[in-house]
Amino acid sequence: MRKTIVVLLAAICAVLLYFTSASAYKVFRADWRLPQTPLQESAEYRLVLITQELETPFWDRVGAGAREEAAKHGAMLEIWGSYSNDADEFLKKLEIAIHSRMDGIIVQGLDTDAFKELVKYKAASYGIPVITVANDVPDSLRRTYVGSDQFEAGRTIARQLAADMGQEGTVILLRDNGNAYYQEQRLDGIRSILEAYPGIELQYAETQGSREQVIAAMQDLMNHSPDVQAFIAANANLTAAMVQEIGRRSRVKPYHIYSFDDSPDTLTLLREGLIDGIIEQSPEEMGRISTALMIDWLEGRQIPLKTSGYHTEIRLRKAEDAP
Structure with a gap:
């Protein structure tokens, strides 16, 4: 009986030794590499531009400038919004962007208590920077404003x-x-x-x-x-x-x-x-600058941003100058 137990223990030890040796071989093989973390979006910031006035000439140009700048930096930019100045739909989009944990939000300012609450508290609680574009709401605690003076x-x-x-x-x-x-x-x-x-x-x-x-x-x-x-x-x-x-x-x-x-x-x-x-005004410039500043902020190159904002060019266009 004792002899059987000894044989059984010896067999178990041999099996354990085999698997230990095999694992050690794999660890020290020359071509072995540490497990790779799947590529995240760390090289691609997830940004969103939110407007109340989708598919209008002015905001189409803001979006074009923002997309162009985002592409230069390898960032992903989505454009969300509402039609016909639907404030409720606009605020829903802003709240979705916050809960989606976007890396940065560029948004047309809406001077209402509901907008300020979302930016001051919800976006801040998630650590999401917000930049207002074209229309400012300075007491919303946005990081900065980009647009006309x-x-x-x-x-x-x-x-x-x-x-x-x-x-x-x-x-x-x-x-x-x-x-x-x-x-x-x-x-x-x-x-x-x-x-x-x-x-x-x-x-x-x-x-x-x-x-x-x-x-x-x-x-x-x-x-x-x-x-x-x-x-x-x-x-x-x-x-x-x-x-x-x-x-x-x-x-x-x-x-x-x-x-x-x-x-x-x-x-x-x-x-x-x-x-x-x-x-x-200069809507393409607004889109480009706001996106560039957002990426600078996320990468720590411009902290803090100017709370007074970054003004883009304006000019008066008269009827006789219109094409």
Whole structure:
């Protein structure tokens, strides 16, 4: 019995010795390599650009600039958004991007409490940097802003208006009732120039964004101010309805009308001579710079980014310059 046990133990030891030797051979073979971690996206940052206005000329150009810059760095860039300024859908996309743990989010600023909450708390809790582009929301704790100096854009329009109209007249400033930061900056810039002209009277029209509401606000203003000579739309999306109502009541030509280029309608109106001038921005540059800064941040090359933002070029384009 004892002899059987000894034989059995010897056999077990021989088997164990064989497998130990085989494993040791594999470890010390010349062609053996440590197990490779599957390639992650560490060499390719996952970025997303989110806008409220998909498939518009302005935002298509922002996206093109962002894609071009992302490709240079081997980063993956997706473009998400909503149509027709659907704020709820836009915020859902932003929340999805945060929960998807994107490496970086570049987003059109939306000056609402819901947007600020998502950026300040949810994105921050995941450690995801956020850069606002085109429209800023500085108190959202975004890393930085890339886009036009909206205050200077307002000043540029006001200078042109004073040159075209002269030093006397009534000017209507049309705005939406959202009180967005970019809109307030434009209006502050306009006021900073026109307050030097005591003969120019400023009147304010505030409306919600629908065409019917813009038309109703314009009807009320023009009924009460028949001597108005000029109009400035601080929100470019209001321009088409504003011009429609002016044209319905009288000829558009005698009026001085100005706006901005971040609506698909304004360039068409400019080409048709229905508005006198627009502030032309640099959307491709916005896309390129915001993407480059995001990658610089992720790679630790630019920390911190300038909280005051990075301003892109603006220029005034007049009707006679439109192709």
